[in-house]
Amino acid sequence: MSIGHSFLGLLEGRPRHGYDLKRAYDERFSPGRPLHHGQVYATLSRLLKNGLVVVDGLEPGEGPERKRYAVTDAGITDVQEWLSQPEKPEPYLQSVLYTKVVLALMTGRPADEILDVQRTEHLRLMREVTRRKTGGDLAEQLICDHALFHLEADLRWLELTAARLNELAARVRP
Amino acid sequence: MTEPLLVGTDLFKMYGTTPALRGSSLTVRAGEIVAVMGSSGSGKSTLLHCLAGIVRPDDGTVVYAGREISAMSDVERSALRRRDFGFVFQFGQLVPELTCVENVALPLRLDGVRRKEAERRSREWLDRLEVGDVAGKLPGQISGGQGQRVAVARALVTEPKVVFADEPTGALDSLNGERVMQLLGQAARDTGAAVVLVTHEPRVAAYADREVVVRDGASLDLERVA
Ligand SMILES: Nc1ncnc2c1ncn2[C@@H]1O[C@H](COP(=O)(O)OP(=O)(O)OP(=O)(O)O)[C@@H](O)[C@H]1O
Ligand SMILES: [Mg+2]
Numbered sequence: 001m002s003i004g005h006s007f008l009g010l011l012e013g014r015p016r017h018g019y020d021l022k023r024a025y026d027e028r029f030s031p032g033r034p035l036h037h038g039q040v041y042a043t044l045s046r047l048l049k050n051g052l053v054v055v056d057g058l059e060p061g062e063g064p065e066r067k068r069y070a071v072t073d074a075g076i077t078d079v080q081e082w083l084s085q086p087e088k089p090e091p092y093l094q095s096v097l098y099t100k101v102v103l104a105l106m107t108g109r110p111a112d113e114i115l116d117v118q119r120t121e122h123l124r125l126m127r128e129v130t131r132r133k134t135g136g137d138l139a140e141q142l143i144c145d146h147a148l149f150h151l152e153a154d155l156r157w158l159e160l161t162a163a164r165l166n167e168l169a170a171r172v173r174p
Numbered sequence: 175m176t177e178p179l180l181v182g183t184d185l186f187k188m189y190g191t192t193p194a195l196r197g198s199s200l201t202v203r204a205g206e207i208v209a210v211m212g213s214s215g216s217g218k219s220t221l222l223h224c225l226a227g228i229v230r231p232d233d234g235t236v237v238y239a240g241r242e243i244s245a246m247s248d249v250e251r252s253a254l255r256r257r258d259f260g261f262v263f264q265f266g267q268l269v270p271e272l273t274c275v276e277n278v279a280l281p282l283r284l285d286g287v288r289r290k291e292a293e294r295r296s297r298e299w300l301d302r303l304e305v306g307d308v309a310g311k312l313p314g315q316i317s318g319g320q321g322q323r324v325a326v327a328r329a330l331v332t333e334p335k336v337v338f339a340d341e342p343t344g345a346l347d348s349l350n351g352e353r354v355m356q357l358l359g360q361a362a363r364d365t366g367a368a369v370v371l372v373t374h375e376p377r378v379a380a381y382a383d384r385e386v387v388v389r390d391g392a393s394l395d396l397e398r399v400a
Contacts (some may be wrong), residue, residue: 116387116394124381134356148377155376163213 002096003035003043005082008052011071012079017055017067018044018067019032028172029099044069052078083114086121089151097154101161105169115162120156126151179204180336181227185234187217187391189382195231197392200370202336207359207369209379212388219340219389226259226338226371227251239335253268255301256285260367262358264341267325267344268313275300275309275322279327283333299327319350327360333365340372348377355381 003025010016010024018040027032039060044067048052052075057068083100097118104111126148133144161168180202187195193219201227202208210218223229225236227243236243238258243251259282260268268277278296283289300306303323310318316324323344329337342358343351355371359381362369373379387394 006306119387120385123376123379123385126376127382130377130380148380159213 002046003039004052004081005079006099006103007069008071008075008079009083010109011053011069012076012107015027015068015070018069019060021069028102029095030079035044047075050074079107080109080142083109084117086118089122089125089154092173097158101165101168102172105165111165111169112162115158115165119158122151122155122158179239180225180370181235181237182221183235183237185221185224185231185236187220187224187229187231187250193391195224195234196233198388198391198393200386200393200395201224202368202370204335205363206384207362207364207371207382209382210372210393211368211374211376211379211385211387212387214374217391218388220314220391221393222338222340222372224368226261226336227255234285256281257332258335260332260334260337262322262325262329262342263337264320264335264344265321268305268321268328270313273312274305274312274316274324276322277313278331281328281332294326296331300324300333302361305328319346319354322346322350322354323357326354326361329359330358330365330367334367337362337367337369339369341374342371343373343375343378348375351375352377 006025006029007021010021016024021044022035022037022040044053048055048070051072053069053071055067056070059066059068083104087096099116101111104114109115129144129147129151133148136144178201182198182200182353185198186197189191195244196217198221200208200210200221210221212218222231224231224234227236227246230244238254243254246254257381268274269280272280275293275296278299279289279292282295284291287295297306297309300309300323301392303326305316305320305323305327308320308324313324322345326342329339337358343354346354355378358369361367369382370377371382379385384395
């Protein structure tokens with residue numbers, strides 16, 4: 001799960017303090033599994049070093065939690081890149097995909113395109129696995145079937161989410 | 175890449191006040207298997223019927239091997255469907271009064287092939303689809319999965335250029351459905367037939383070469399999204 005990209009996406013709406021970023025991330029993308037302060041700090045210093053965010057305000061006190069961050073043009077390009085690339089299909093992808101869809105909706109990007117691109121990637125892999133299965137022995141076939149059922153479950157999730165995009169948009173848009 | 179064999183362009187179709195197709199396009203090249211997916215009521219079957227010359231679109235064109243299907247006479251069009259096209263549907267396609275081998279032989283008989291020759295070729299196709307043993311039975315005496323295999327044999331017996339399959343595995347459990355799809359895909363590859371395959375099952379669609387999604391009567395070629 002890409003914390004950095006999620007931060008950049010969250011910053012697109014407006015500059016935020018470190019503690020605000022953490023709170024928004026925990027609430028939206030990781031309920032019940034809050035980020036450690038160390039993760040927040042490490043992520044923000046990496047983003048700073050790479051020029052993807054800048055500090056645009058300070059509050060009294062110490063540490064990244066007190067600084068206010070703004071996303072740079074390079075940062076926006078970076079999120080855009082991340083959002084437009086399909087994820088490698090694999091089991092338990094949903095949380096990354098969910099995050100991408102929500103961020104796209106929040107930042108006014110076409111979320112349905114993200115779903116279509118991902119769907120294409122999943123089907124491409126399903127075709128590949130199906131070809132391998134067709135030529136394989138029983139063990140190979142069963143291993144391929146396992147992968148196929150997981151990929152199919154992902155695809156069903158993608159379809160369902162596509163069908164509910166408007167509903168989701170109404171909820172996540174500020 | 176081979177040139178297009180069947181090209182539907184900007185197809186529109188209304189049923190009363192219901193728009194079934196709203197500017198749908200689809201290109202099929204010789205020998206390729208294209209999966210058509212999309213939610214229920216999106217217009218998949220209507221698209222397939224327009225491409226196959228069964229339904230006349232209100233607007234748009236369907237060109238097969240360089241000829242516009244809607245410009246053909248009824249006689250020409252039905253000859254085309256009989257000789258160049260094969261069909262597999264979800265259910266109810268075998269004639270209940272005829273044995274399985276007679277069912278498979280039907281398209282050949284309609285095209286003037288003598289009974290003995292037609293039945294010999296039909297038995298070969300039943301064997302290929304692993305249902306040689308039901309040749310003498312009536313459709314009411316065999317299982318759904320066997321029935322679909324007989325239907326696939328019937329669709330392929332004339333060695334058509336295009337097979338139109340609308341949810342061919344829709345009524346089968348996933349193991350049988352996949353086997354039928356595997357056999358259909360193999361037979362199509364062996365004979366060089368193209369397949370237009372409507373399915374809502376990703377595991378079945380994965381036997382195709384590419385996928386097209388129909389949404390609200392318009393089609394989206396996912397190749398172009400990537
Ligand atoms: N013969 C008909 N008369 C009236 N309306 C029709 C007819 N055939 C289709 N429709 C309507 O046209 C639209 C598209 O139907 P179509 O059968 O092409 O959908 P489909 O994608 O094949 O759906 P399914 O997955 O349920 O088979 C639907 O709204 C349907 O109700
Ligand atoms: Mg249909």
